[in-house]
Structure formats: C-alpha cells, structure tokens
Amino acid sequence: MSTVNPAEHVSAHPAEILAPAAWGGLSFQERMATAEFRIHHQAHIVVDGSVCEGCSTRECIVACPANLFVPTSDGGLVFNHEQCFECGTCYLVCNKEGAISWNYPEGGHGVVFRRT
Amino acid sequence: MSASTTDVDVIVVGGGPAGACAALVAARAGLSVVLLERGPFPGSKNMYGGVVYPRILDQLIPEWWLEAPVQRWVTRRSTMLLTDTQALTVDFRSEAWGKPPHNGATAYRPDFDHWLAGHAEAAGAQIITSTTVTGLIRDAQGAVIGVRTDRPDGDLTARVVIACDGVNSFLAKEAGLYEHTDAKHFTLGVKETLALPKEVIDERFGVRGRDGVDIEIIGATGGVNGGGFIYTNLETIAVGVVLKITKLGAQQQRPEQIIAALKQHPAIAPLVQDGELKEYSAHLIPEAGLKMMPKMTTAGMLVAGDAAALCLAAGIWLEGVNFAMASGMYAGETAVEAIAGGDTTATGLADYQRRLSDTFVLKDHRKLRRAPELVLSDRVQHLYPTMVANVVERMFRVDNPNPKPGVRRILAQERKRAGVRRRDLLRDGWTGFRSFG
Ligand SMILES: Cc1cc2nc3c(=O)[nH]c(=O)nc-3n(C[C@H](O)[C@H](O)[C@H](O)COP(=O)(O)OP(=O)(O)OC[C@H]3O[C@@H](n4cnc5c(N)ncnc54)[C@H](O)[C@@H]3O)c2cc1C
Ligand code: SF4
Ligand code: SF4
Numbered sequence: 001m002s003t004v005n006p007a008e009h010v011s012a013h014p015a016e017i018l019a020p021a022a023w024g025g026l027s028f029q030e031r032m033a034t035a036e037f038r039i040h041h042q043a044h045i046v047v048d049g050s051v052c053e054g055c056s057t058r059e060c061i062v063a064c065p066a067n068l069f070v071p072t073s074d075g076g077l078v079f080n081h082e083q084c085f086e087c088g089t090c091y092l093v094c095n096k097e098g099a100i101s102w103n104y105p106e107g108g109h110g111v112v113f114r115r116t
Numbered sequence: 117m118s119a120s121t122t123d124v125d126v127i128v129v130g131g132g133p134a135g136a137c138a139a140l141v142a143a144r145a146g147l148s149v150v151l152l153e154r155g156p157f158p159g160s161k162n163m164y165g166g167v168v169y170p171r172i173l174d175q176l177i178p179e180w181w182l183e184a185p186v187q188r189w190v191t192r193r194s195t196m197l198l199t200d201t202q203a204l205t206v207d208f209r210s211e212a213w214g215k216p217p218h219n220g221a222t223a224y225r226p227d228f229d230h231w232l233a234g235h236a237e238a239a240g241a242q243i244i245t246s247t248t249v250t251g252l253i254r255d256a257q258g259a260v261i262g263v264r265t266d267r268p269d270g271d272l273t274a275r276v277v278i279a280c281d282g283v284n285s286f287l288a289k290e291a292g293l294y295e296h297t298d299a300k301h302f303t304l305g306v307k308e309t310l311a312l313p314k315e316v317i318d319e320r321f322g323v324r325g326r327d328g329v330d331i332e333i334i335g336a337t338g339g340v341n342g343g344g345f346i347y348t349n350l351e352t353i354a355v356g357v358v359l360k361i362t363k364l365g366a367q368q369q370r371p372e373q374i375i376a377a378l379k380q381h382p383a384i385a386p387l388v389q390d391g392e393l394k395e396y397s398a399h400l401i402p403e404a405g406l407k408m409m410p411k412m413t414t415a416g417m418l419v420a421g422d423a424a425a426l427c428l429a430a431g432i433w434l435e436g437v438n439f440a441m442a443s444g445m446y447a448g449e450t451a452v453e454a455i456a457g458g459d460t461t462a463t464g465l466a467d468y469q470r471r472l473s474d475t476f477v478l479k480d481h482r483k484l485r486r487a488p489e490l491v492l493s494d495r496v497q498h499l500y501p502t503m504v505a506n507v508v509e510r511m512f513r514v515d516n517p518n519p520k521p522g523v524r525r526i527l528a529q530e531r532k533r534a535g536v537r538r539r540d541l542l543r544d545g546w547t548g549f550r551s552f553g
Contacts, residue, residue, distance in 0.1 A: 031372060031396045038156070059365030065306050065372070065398035085398040086161065088284040089361050092299040092400075104154055106266050108246030112160045114395060115226040116185075 131158030134421025134444035135280035139236035141448030159229025187349035188328025190220035203383035260416035285423035293410035301404035307356030310391025335501030431491030503534035
C-alpha cells in the first residue's frame with residue numbers, strides 16, 4: 001500500500017456517483033462526519049496493494065459502509081483506516097488471501113457511538 | 117488451575133449485553149471477575165436496529181423497566197412488503213405492551229449496554245475499558261488459561277474465560293471453535309439516526325407518550341437480498357437496511373445508496389421527511405443461525421452472544437440482545453458451578469450446552485432454522501412482494517364497467533405474471549408454515 005494522499009489520486013468513486021446530493025442532500029463526507037472516530041495514528045487494518053493487483057471482483061470498494069477502499073485512476077487502490085466502523089465486512093468479502101490484515105484498533109480508539 | 121495461581125476467577129471479554137450478564141452472574145456468586153472492553157465505555161462500539169426484548173432480565177434485575185434507559189415502549193408493530201410503487205402493511209397494536217412488564221423497547225445501545233454493565237460493576241465485577249484483548253493464553257494441553265491485552269504487562273489469567281466479543285469473535289476462532297467462516301452467513305446493517313421533534317414522530321407514527329413503533333420491511337433493498345427497518349425513539353427515528361454482504365459487490369450497490377432509495381419510497385418518504393442525520397453507523401449480523409454456530413465450549417472457555425452466532429435473524433424477527441443476555445447469563449452460571457466443583461475442563465463446562473438447548477436460546481433457533489434462508493431467498497426477496505402486492509391491488513381496484521374478478525383467478529394470473537412456479541410457492545409456503553407456524 002502506497003502512502004500517497006488519497007485525495008490527490010482518487011477517480012470518480014461509486015459513492016459519489018451513486019449517492020448524488022439529491023438523495024438527502026448530504027455528501028459522503030458529511031455523512032461520515034456524524035459518527036465519532038478517535039483516530040489512532042497506527043492503522044489497524046492494512047491492505048497489501050500488490051495482492052489487490054490481481055483482484056477482479058474488488059468487492060471491498062462497494063461493500064465497505066465507510067467507503068474506505070478507493071480506486072485510483074491508475075487501476076490501483078488506496079485505503080485509509082481513519083473512519084472505520086470496525087465492522088469486518090471487508091475481510092469477509094475479500095477472497096484474496098493476504099490482501100487485508102485486519103485487527104481492532106488499540107483500546108479506546110476507533111469508532112465511538114453516541115450516548116444520549 | 118487453582119484460584120491461587122490465576123489472577124482472577126473469571127475473565128469476560130466484551131461489554132455488550134452478553135458480557136454484562138455473564139459478569140453480573142459470576143460477580144453476584146462471589147467470584148472475582150474482570151470484564152475487558154475495548155471501547156472507552158461499554159456500548160460505545162455497539163449498534164443495532166433497535167428494539168430490545170428484555171424479559172430475560174426479570175431473572176437478574178427485578179422491575180428493570182423502572183430504571184432501564186428506554187426510549188419508547190413498542191406498542192405497534194408493522195410488517196411492510198414493498199415493490200417500487202406499492203406497499204402492503206400488516207399492522208398490529210397492543211395496549212398491553214405499553215404497561216409493565218412490556219414487550220419490546222427501543223433504546224440506544226451506548227445507553228443500554230452502559231446501564232447493564234453498571235449492574236455488573238455494582239455486583240463487584242471490575243470493568244476495564246479501552247483495553248483490546250489480542251489473543252488467548254493456553255497451557256501445554258491447549259486449555260485456555262487467560263488472555264493477552266494491548267496494555268503494557270497486559271496478560272491476565274483466569275480459571276474461566278467467557279468470550280462475549282461479538283460477531284467477529286477472534287477468540288472463538290483462535291480457540292478453533294468455528295470450523296470455517298463463510299461470508300454468506302453475514303449481513304451488514306447500516307443505519308441512519310434521524311432527528312425529528314417528538315410531536316412530529318407521534319403524529320406520523322400514530323402514537324402518544326412513550327409508545328413507539330417497530331416496522332420491518334421486505335422488498336426494500338433493491339437487488340441486494342436483505343430487509344429494512346424503521347424504529348421510533350423519543351426524538352429520533354432509526355432507518356436502516358440489513359444486506360447480504362456477498363450481494364453488494366455482485367449488484368454494484370453501496371449500502372448508503374440502498375438506504376437512500378428506501379427513504380425515497382412513496383410509502384416511506386412521508387415518515388422520514390426532514391429528519392436530520394444525527395449519526396450514520398454500521399455493524400455485522402451473524403445471520404445463519406444453526407448453520408454457522410460454533411462449538412460453545414472448550415477447556416477453560418465459553419462463548420456467548422453474537423460471538424457464538426446466537427443472534428436470531430429471521431425476517432420479521434431480529435433479536436440478538438435477548439439471546440446475548442440469556443446466553444451470557446447461562447455462561448456465567450456454568451462458570452460459577454464449574455469453579456465451585458473444581459472442574460473447568462471441557463467436561464466441567466459442558467452444562468452450558470444443555471442450558472442453551474433447554475431454553476429459548478436454542479429452542480427458538482431450532483424452530484426457526486429454515487427461516488433465515490427462506491426470508492433471504494431470491495423468491496421471497498424479489499418475486500413474492502410483486503406477486504402479493506399485485507393480487508391485493510387487483511382485489512381493491514374498482515375497474516368498472518368490468519365486474520370484480522374472482523380471487524382464485526387473480527392469484528393464478530399474478531403468480532404466473534411474477535414468474536413463480538406453483539411447486540416453489542407451495543414448497544416455500546410449507547417451509548414458512550413449519551418455521552413460523
Ligand atoms: C443493524 C442491526 C440491527 C439489529 N437489530 C436488533 C434489534 O432490533 N433487536 C435485537 O435484539 N438485536 C438486534 N441486533 C442484534 C444485536 O445487536 C446483537 O445480537 C447483540 O448486540 C449481541 O450482543 P453481544 O453482547 O453478543 O455482542 P456485542 O453487542 O457486539 O458486544 C461485543 C462487545 O465486545 C467488545 N469486544 C469485541 N472484541 C473485543 C476484544 N478483542 N477485546 C475487548 N473487547 C472486545 C466490543 O467492543 C463490544 O462491546 C441487530 C444487529 C444489527 C447489526
Ligand atoms: S477484495 Fe480484497 S483483493 Fe480485492 S481489491 Fe479488495 S482488498 Fe484487494
Ligand atoms: S471494517 Fe468495515 S468500515 Fe472498516 S474498512 Fe472494513 S468494511 Fe470498511
């Protein structure tokens with residue numbers, strides 16, 4: 001996985017194409033901003049881009065509810081762990097051994113759902 | 117292992133409803149109990165639809181309804197069948213459910229789980245938050261004797277470990293209790309919590325005071341097999357969908373897109389209109405019931421709640437919190453007896469399986485064992501809603517000067533038009549009758 005800034009490299013992503021402003025008027029970023037994430041600098045999920053190169057299904061891109069797997073214009077993939085729900089969908093739908101190494105974040109970090 | 121050589125009697129991993137009840141029972145019996153939770157407080161990582169069915173708590177917290185952090189008492193339950201342009205609703209109300217001991221209650225999980233874990237703490241369990249368990253400690257024979265955590269010097273030993281670590285249960289997997297993990301057995305739940313004034317919710321959903329509504333929706337998830345839900349809290353509503361994760365990629369549909377489409381449906385839009393998004397959230401559900409359940413015990417360890425795939429997800433039923441609370445309670449009781457008897461081997465802990473088998477925990481799963489597959493089948497998901505809605509539409513349509521057609525003819529015609537074979541319909545009807553009847 002390269003360390004490039006995802007924002008500079010993303011091509012049009014399904015989440016932006018498929019969820020236009022007309023649907024609720026919220027961008028995906030605004031949607032994610034409603035959940036609290038206590039970000040740890042160390043990534044709890046690491047994606048090995050070299051394994052992804054041979055992947056034809058790329059199901060993670062569509063299935064991740066936080067939209068963290070982003071295709072790049074050169075056919076690659078960038079992953080950012082910061083706004084992750086820690087749900088587990090990605091490692092389950094990924095059928096390439098070794099592409100995703102998945103752990104929970106360090107205690108006290110990651111998503112925090114709100115109390116009233 | 118004797119008490120003198122372990123740090124504590126019981127380690128509970130996970131502060132969800134399963135873990136809180138396991139710790140509560142063990143601590144009340146006088147054992148030393150540590151509950152480890154990776155979130156900053158119990159409930160902070162936990163999300164669901166939301167309705168809790170708390171009657172099992174009668175056995176642990178008498179008159180729990182006086183103190184539980186409930187949003188509304190469910191007095192109205194609807195099941196909706198949607199097509200793109202039609203909706204058929206079966207609607208039920210009960211005054212009785214608004215009064216103790218109640219039936220279902222909407223509640224926020226961070227509130228509810230925090231409250232329940234507070235009872236375990238009051239009973240003497242030590243709750244350690246912001247601590248992720250990273251693995252098991254085993255003796256030379258393979259028996260579980262403790263856990264590793266991500267704290268410095270974070271190893272902790274116990275006579276019994278109760279794994280209540282939820283749907284991904286890395287502890288049950290590490291202990292070899294799952295034969296394999298199959299993505300087909302999981303659904304992804306995504307939810308929007310939408311703020312609306314209380315009076316608006318009361319008016320739109322036809323309730324008053326603390327009364328609330330639970331709506332289950334079939335046919336609302338496009339090409340992705342699953343279901344939808346709407347629940348009323350006091351000043352928010354929860355709108356969400358549950359989706360077969362293996363279908364998302366195949367259909368190239370994203371989760372939030374499917375919620376957006378549901379919210380635009382003509383029967384749903386008036387209910388959710390102007391709701392301001394307060395929180396978007398996601399979590400997995402172990403959906404396949406008996407088909408995916410692991411072995412529940414191994415030497416030194418018990419598994420409860422979603423970690424043991426005990427969630428009951430069968431279409432119009434989505435119950436997991438009650439199954440988690442009950443299995444946690446039975447795991448706690450089993451640990452207490454095994455420790456008292458000095459045998460925490462797999463044999464000493466075997467009574468857990470019996471407790472699950474003799475109670476609703478496994479009885480309901482056995483009764484509904486065919487339901488998850490039936491409800492998520494392509495016919496129930498994609499063909500039957502259209503067929504049924506068209507039959508009802510034609511029965512109610514006044515097509516003068518034509519006379520009313522006979523019901524049997526409509527049924528036969530609509531079955532054919534929807535492309536449903538009579539044989540399949542009869543078989544599914546029979547499966548449904550045996551499951552739900
Ligand atoms: C969208 C959706 C809708 C649902 N709707 C309903 C509903 O309406 N009614 C209902 O009854 N059920 C519902 N369920 C199911 C219900 O949420 C679960 O069955 C229930 O939460 C299971 O409780 P549990 O205690 O077993 O697990 P969880 O509630 O998941 O708790 C597990 C706990 O363990 C902690 N943990 C995990 N791993 C570690 C680790 N390594 N170290 C330390 N801590 C750890 C987690 O942080 C968490 O607090 C729904 C589920 C979803 C996803
Ligand atoms: S599904 Fe797995 S292998 Fe394929 S792109 Fe996603 S992470 Fe990589
Ligand atoms: S765990 Fe869930 S939210 Fe996090 S990256 Fe994987 S699919 Fe996305």
